[in-house]
Amino acid sequence: MISKVTDNNTITGIKWNFIRALSQIFLSFFVGIILARLIDPADFGLFAITLVFIGFSAITSSIGVTQALIQRKRISQRSKRVSMTLTIITGALFYILFWFIAPFISGFFDIRELTLIIRIVSLIFISKGFSSYSRAMLIRYLRFRKIFIIEISSYIFGYSLVSITMAAFNYGVWSLVGGTLGGEIISLVLLLYFIRLPGKPLLEKEDAKRFLQFGGWVSVSAIFNYLANSLDNLIIGKNLTSRSLGFYNKAFQLMKLPLRNVAIPISEVLFPSYSSFQENILKVKKAYHRSINAVSLISYPILTSMAVCSKYIIVGLYGPNWEGAINIFRILSIAGIFRLVINLSGPVTKATGNIFAEAWRQFVYLFMVVTGSLLVVRYGIEFVGFAVLTASLIFYLLMAGISIKILKTTWKDFFRSQLPGIYVSIILFIASSAFIFLIERYLTNLSMSFLLICLALALSIIYIILILFLPDKIRGTVPAWFYGKYKSNLPVFLNRILKKCFRSSKINE
Numbered sequence: 001m002i003s004k005v006t007d008n009n010t011i012t013g014i015k016w017n018f019i020r021a022l023s024q025i026f027l028s029f030f031v032g033i034i035l036a037r038l039i040d041p042a043d044f045g046l047f048a049i050t051l052v053f054i055g056f057s058a059i060t061s062s063i064g065v066t067q068a069l070i071q072r073k074r075i076s077q078r079s080k081r082v083s084m085t086l087t088i089i090t091g092a093l094f095y096i097l098f099w100f101i102a103p104f105i106s107g108f109f110d111i112r113e114l115t116l117i118i119r120i121v122s123l124i125f126i127s128k129g130f131s132s133y134s135r136a137m138l139i140r141y142l143r144f145r146k147i148f149i150i151e152i153s154s155y156i157f158g159y160s161l162v163s164i165t166m167a168a169f170n171y172g173v174w175s176l177v178g179g180t181l182g183g184e185i186i187s188l189v190l191l192l193y194f195i196r197l198p199g200k201p202l203l204e205k206e207d208a209k210r211f212l213q214f215g216g217w218v219s220v221s222a223i224f225n226y227l228a229n230s231l232d233n234l235i236i237g238k239n240l241t242s243r244s245l246g247f248y249n250k251a252f253q254l255m256k257l258p259l260r261n262v263a264i265p266i267s268e269v270l271f272p273s274y275s276s277f278q279e280n281i282l283k284v285k286k287a288y289h290r291s292i293n294a295v296s297l298i299s300y301p302i303l304t305s306m307a308v309c310s311k312y313i314i315v316g317l318y319g320p321n322w323e324g325a326i327n328i329f330r331i332l333s334i335a336g337i338f339r340l341v342i343n344l345s346g347p348v349t350k351a352t353g354n355i356f357a358e359a360w361r362q363f364v365y366l367f368m369v370v371t372g373s374l375l376v377v378r379y380g381i382e383f384v385g386f387a388v389l390t391a392s393l394i395f396y397l398l399m400a401g402i403s404i405k406i407l408k409t410t411w412k413d414f415f416r417s418q419l420p421g422i423y424v425s426i427i428l429f430i431a432s433s434a435f436i437f438l439i440e441r442y443l444t445n446l447s448m449s450f451l452l453i454c455l456a457l458a459l460s461i462i463y464i465i466l467i468l469f470l471p472d473k474i475r476g477t478v479p480a481w482f483y484g485k486y487k488s489n490l491p492v493f494l495n496r497i498l499k500k501c502f503r504s505s506k507i508n509e
Contacts (some may be wrong), residue, residue, distance in 0.1 A: 016144035036318040038167035041246030048249035080198035092128020098122040128328035134195035158183030251329035258299040283406040296421025304425040307333035316452030331385035338396035345399040365395040420476030
């Protein structure tokens with residue numbers, strides 16, 4: 001039987017989401033390197049167009065019903081059946097829609113192969129329609145250990161195994177299509193194994209209306225956000241070459257690693273957690289500031305280092321064939337810093353029912369990205385990157401504003417929560433710049449891959465030293481707080497070391 005959400009459930013959920021995040025970082029790096037060396041950038045560009053519609057399925061196939069399931073304080077068996085029915089119907093309708101519009105999309109980009117690719121990939125709509133209920137119930141009750149098992153299994157045995165095998169046999173873009181479908185099939189089977197569907201389909205007017213009222217605005221907001229993160233790819237694909245789009249998309253996906261594996265896992269736990277105590281604004285405010293503190297401390301230094309070391313990351317991981325992605329990767333890494341905090345504001349607006357306030361801000365962001373990209377795309381992908389950076393900064397301020405208003409906090413407290421991450425980022429910026437200066441002066445004969453490993457090790461050691469030995473005024477209280485939560489699970493020797501590092505900290509704050 002599924003139990004009530006508690007603070008311990010929240011901490012456990014964050015722990016498993018971090019385990020999932022770290023696993024996905026290593027796996028995606030490893031698989032991405034292999035595929036980048038087996039598949040041409042032009043094929044990645046072609047699939048990037050299809051990715052727009054794949055990602056769209058995750059939003060539209062549930063029409064916000066899954067978020068409504070998570071947000072509700074109580075939910076009956078009848079409501080569960082209604083929600084399941086709505087997602088199945090929506091998934092089927094979108095599959096039919098994309099089957100018929102695929103030729104028009106193909107004609108717009110003047111790429112015949114797109115028709116068949118989109119029609120096959122659109123099967124994901126059907127799968128999402130059946131799996132959305134199960135995933136929502138796992139998230140609602142913070143069962144992130146099971147989500148970890150599902151996502152890692154589908155990535156390894158579905159996407160990775162299928163994509164690499166097909167790429168080795170020179171299937172090009174079809175390797176990515178096959179891997180995506182393989183991962184989706186495994187995910188569907190495991191989700192239905194862990195959480196069975198609640199019964200026969202049922203459509204009941206009042207329940208459906210309540211789901212659609214909340215879920216509709218959630219979907220509108222999510223669609224605006226998704227289009228803002230995708231239409232820049234379509235604009236590049238239409239106005240530039242597939243190779244340019246391949247460079248842009250690879251840089252964008254690499255930039256999103258800290259976002260996808262740190263900020264989003266935390267926000268996925270915070271939404272059901274906030275929803276469970278949504279009337280207690282003080283508790284939500286404290287959790288919000290702590291989450292910003294944690295995410296900025298982890299991800300700001302990573303993105304800063306990525307921007308400085310962009311040449312070594314791109315060439316070291318993917319080879320000289322990908323040099324065209326270096327400059328855009330640097331620009332997008334800076335934009336990623338603002339996008340991290342945006343993802344932590346979403347759970348606040350959803351859990352407290354302020355969906356419309358988020359939706360119009362998402363529309364403003366969409367408008368800025370599309371308008372800016374259309375105006376500058378003729379000058380190259382770097383200028384599109386600057387348009388995205390500008391839009392991300394403004395959206396960051398807009399979403400911070402609504403969160404501050406809802407939680408009755410201040411801009412001073414909001415920026416103060418980010419200071420530890422900023423301080424550590426400045427130190428790592430200086431360190432990484434110094435290392436690169438020495439490398440380019442004395443070690444130019446060594447391979448980029450070896451130099452990247454050296455940079456990563458050196459910066460990781462510096463980061464760990466900073467987290468352990470900087471005073472709380474600079475590193476913040478989150479490291480000590482996490483230590484206080486998990487010290488009983490640590491080995492004795494490690495406990496002794498960390499106890500000395502956090503001796504002066506308020507670990508139970």
